[in-house]
Amino acid sequence: GAVVSQHPSWVICKSGTSVKIECRSLDFQATTMFWYRQFPKQSLMLMATSNEGSKATYEQGVEKDKFLINHASLTLSTLTVTSAHPEDSSFYICSARDNNLFLGDLGNEKLFFGSGTQLSVL
């Protein structure tokens, strides 16, 4: 089945540094990927929709200059947390849409999730 690889699984960094998280679709092309943030025991909050070859669409309240998203190819999207601070510590998870696999209806493409990245900012 389709696989989405997310790297790194966990990262610890100092306050003020930038961290890049990669999300790769390994055996399918993903024109659209999604980035979520999750605090412990809470819901997945959609941060942004990453579109191949164009600018990401950010959800309300998400700082685009803080969370830089680049979707330069059909198999790779990256999320860069710039000038990270302790409040950015969270679990980040990506998902990729497979345009050739559907759940029931056309237009309802299957989504596949990465395994997530635990970010800890000291």
Next chain:
Amino acid sequence: AQKITQTQPGMFVQEKEAVTLDCTYDTSDPSYGLFWYKQPSSGEMIFLIYQGSYDQQNATEGRYSLNFQKARKSANLVISASQLGDSAMYFCAMREGIKGSSNTGKLIFGQGTTLQVKP
């Protein structure tokens, strides 16, 4: 307004018994899809079951079934014959505008329910 609501933060069930996890949703779009995911402590999201708004029958996948009540806007997950490995967090999610031009493909998640299966 909250689009997906899961009112049970935590649930306990005895091994081998059935359990129902509640989910209600809010949308004015006639074309939508409802999903359930399982998230074990490792953090991965495991797809369990899907129900389309136009589906006439309730979805079933092995021990999982979805009790879809469209008029009540509820999509409860039923897990039969619970196993210890079912202990995890469970999320209900919705995708709107499946058959329309407004289909962004994004999923909106509920708050989640932590299920613990007792031996």
